[in-house]
Amino acid sequence: MAGNKQKLKLLYLIKIFTEDTDDQHALTLPQIAEKLDAYGVSAERKTLYQDFELLRDFGFDIIGQQARRNFYYHMGNRRFELPELKLLVDSVQSAKFITDKKSNALIKKLEGMVSKYEARKLQRQVIISGRIKAMNESIYYNVDKLHEAIGTDRQIRFKYFRWNINKEMELRKDGAWYQVSPWALMWDDENYYLVGYDAEDGKIKHYRVDKMWRISVADRKREGKEQFRAFNMPRYTKSLFGMFGGEEVKVTLEAENGMVGILLDRFGKDIPVKPVDADHFRTSVVVAVSSQFLGWIMALGDGVKIIGPDKVVARMKEEIRLISQMYEN
Template sequence: MKSENQKAKLLYIEKYLRENTDENHPVTTPRLIEYLDSKGIKAERKSIYSDMDLLTAFGLDIEKVAGRSGGYYLASREFELAEVKLLVDLVQSSKFITEKKSRELIQKLELLVPHHEAVQLQRQVVVSDRNKAVNESIYYSVDTIYAAMSGNKTVRFLYFEWDENGKQVLRKDGSYYEVSPWLLTWDDQKYYLLAYDREAQIIKHYRVDKMLHLETGKDARAGREAFEQIDVASYGRRMFGMFAGQPRTVRLAMPKSLAGVVVDRFGNDVPMRLLDEQTIAVRAEVSVSAQFFGWLAGLGAGVRIIGPDDIAAEYRNYLSSILASQ
């Protein structure tokens, strides 16, 4: 008499192959029969052969290993171990993902590889003592923003900052922001929303992990023309830490050994030329801010602003004010 689980036989075989087998760990027919029996499913050798043929015809890449110690294994799957390791590393290193969510995501990623390979992923899990986000709702916030953009609607949210005691303090005295979302971007391992502020009539950006009680608004989005005028590809390159500043074309002189740093920051199409055997001139579009000046200072004394003159003077004043405060 067939058990109630008998109809699920193929599903259990596929599950076992996916979770337990690879090229070095084939499953023998007797072991598979034993596994099915533990699930209340009766099977014989001939039926296993037929089941493997059926699963192969369905699309599973099942290989058979000849010999007494041979058997069957799933030869290919959606993700290879190296690819899943890469995803695990990305989850671990992402500051916007909380420690709790990191562990949950890694546990789900482990399901993409056989159990004996998942152990290698578990050994990689080191998410303690890391500067991770604390806003658990960021994952749902991202979904809400995408849904609003898809529906051409505004979004509403509370926005906070940190005070000197490490406590969240709401901006605008706890009033809601309502803006038109146009793009989610990624900078320094943080999500930012680029949105049009209808009241100020400009594009602004907001840290998604600092949003609370995010919801889709009722009004249609505004600011399409303003957003279409933005060169999205260069927007992130000219921002430093996503701090706003006056957009300007700045000319820099620096040791040619820093050419790689320039390419990493602005892209490989940034204009550069030799000034002499050891020095290059760079022209870059930047948002002039204290963060930009801080980046320059971090490159060392060999870096100079050679134009425009007002930006060079502003940089000297920035450095002088730091020295005066020491």
């Protein structure tokens, strides 16, 4: 048994350097030998020097430095640096489509890529409790099935649901099966969506992945290749608000100069900006005209105004009238 442990010496050294050292924490040779001994592995000074060289030859950044009377060793460059892992932790933490349970599991794995000291810095950054997160634990398996279908050029079948007033799953279309050709996955407004082709309706549609249920890969090749090839994904995502669909219309907006940053952030730097006077400008954007888009314009107050086309102006007036009427009583 001891002989078997001895064969694992290099692996235990990697574990020690990965977990117990970083740029601020190093170990002396006797400390490393002591930790190996705790794993049931004996080590001599001369063989440790050779082991360190083997690890370096393999690509591990084992750094040795003199500090006062002792010589210390630690792991230098890693696959991921701490700031990079913080970005990944933030992404996992903020993603609404990942449940609390899965978020914690993923972050725990990310912590394993740095020393135990740096892992504490990641833990202090993680504040998941209280965030609105997905309630559908099966999203991981959904994504796996969708990638399988896309990779094998197959259609998928699934049921689609929403939450009712009793906080229960309620199947759409009276529980009928959906069958679509999956073409891409996209992340928008902290949610995960499938973009697919619905042959029955003859158009591209999107579906919330965490609201798809009982996904299976169908034994039929995907359809809609030509439609998806002509499909402009960046324009599509910019035109939608909260992924709510609607007729795509080129809308003209007039806004105060101080609102230009908000419009550029939302629609991109390619939109035209034409001065109207010293304080205002006009721009045209292609949007899916929905209540969510109109609500977004309302939230900007008198800083932004829709001036065309007439049918969108009329719809905005009707939206304002209905909301005003709702609050009259």
